[in-house]
Amino acid sequence: MSTPITPPAYELPEPAPQPAPNPHGRAGRDLAAAIGVGVGLGAVILVCLFVAxxxxxxxxxxxxxxxxxxxxxxxxxxxxxxxxxxxxxxxxxxxxxxxxxxxxxxxxxxxxxxxxxxxxxxxxxxxxxxxxxxxxxxxxxxxxxxxxxxxxxxxPADGRDRIITFILVTVCSDIGGYAAGVLFGKHPMAPRISPKKSWEGFAGSVLTCAVAGAACLVLFFDQPWWAGVVLGAVVAACATIGDLMESVIKRNLGIKDMSNLLPGHGGLMDRLDSLIMTAPLCWAVLHYVVGS
Structure with a gap:
């Protein structure tokens, strides 16, 4: 009597592990916390500028x-x-x-x-x-x-307006570049330095900075709108350079953020990188266009 042949048992391969979904989506960070901290800092700045x-x-x-x-x-x-x-x-x-x-x-x-x-x-x-x-x-x-x-x-006496212009135009570079990069970014600007920064994002920075610069120079200083467009365009370029420079420094130091001081942002320097690079340029343009 022959022994029945049992067919070999085959185990299905285990599915390959899938990467955990990013809880912050394409943003790559806690957008709610970032917005809350940004609004809070903006409120402190405005109150101080108008009160003292x-x-x-x-x-x-x-x-x-x-x-x-x-x-x-x-x-x-x-x-x-x-x-x-x-x-x-x-x-x-x-x-x-x-x-x-x-x-x-x-x-x-x-x-x-x-x-x-x-x-x-x-x-x-x-x-x-x-x-x-x-x-x-x-x-x-x-x-x-x-x-x-x-x-x-x-x-100067109109220093409040100059600071608001400086901060608003520079922040618009970050906001416009971030939004355009998330929505349309396909062509990396400097993949070895900052892989998420794209030429589409840079175009968004230039556009939003130009609009903000034109509005500020017309409303605050009664200057021609095209001067504000020029200011916005050069601020966008300088702010992008500042952001890339900060990325180079952090890569060389082997860190992701300068600290965890600001939820959703990282460190204070992670938010100052664009501002400190555009400050000399904004001062020079406003000094030349508006006067001392």
Whole structure:
């Protein structure tokens, strides 16, 4: 009697694991938290500008100190030890000097800050002091010195309108670029630096900045609309460069965000990157078009 042949049992292959869906969709971040934090920061800025305009210089100074702290903290991942005390003191000095005494005082304050960073490492020497000094001077320049141009815009009698124009046009670059990139982005601008940034997003930045710039120069300063379009276009380009520069810094440091200080945004420097790069340009254009 032959033994019945049992057909071999075949197991179905397990399905390949699927990547977990992004809870934030194509946005890549918590959009509700980002909008809430953005609206809150905007409200604080507007209240301060309309209640006590000159006190806004202290908010700029505080933002530069926090930005310097975030950058110095991030640099520790690569072994840099930024002399934070002279950098932070210099940040406050640069902002107040720019607001009270103008561009020459800003330049002098930056030079004094760089000297203080050098002396700090001479007094407290350690291995790698030369690169710590270089990192400290870089931190004093970016963001602190560049942020001083916002204080220069605040100083004139119409400083409130200049600051609103500066912030609004730059923020419109981020909003327009983000929306256009999410909806239409297909052609990467710099895939090795920032894979999500696209040429379609850049076009959205230019468009929204041009509209915002034209509206601000007509409503606030009674200037021709085309001057605002030019301002918006160059701000969009400069803000994009600032965003890419921040991406390069974070890639080199091996981090995603400068910190987790702002829910939905990352660190303060993750939001200041465009603003600090456009501040010198906005100051120069408004100084030339509107006057001092």
């Amino acid at each position: 305009k000159d006190a806004f210089a202290w908010i700029i100074a505080a933002a530069m100190v926090v930005g310097a702290w975030e950058l110095a903290r991030a640099m520790t991942t690569r072994g840099f030890a930024v002399p934070l005390v002279p950098v932070a003191a210099g940040a406050v000095g640069m902002i107040l000097a720019a607001h009270e005494r103008g561009p020459e005082a800003l330049a002098i304050a930056f030079g004094l800050t760089a000297t203080a960073v050098l002396l700090w490492r001479v007094i407290d020497p350690r291995p790698g002091s030369a690169r710590d000094v270089a990192a400290g001077i870089f931190t004093a320049l970016y963001p602190c010195f560049l942020g001083g141009f916002a204080a220069l815009m605040l100083a």
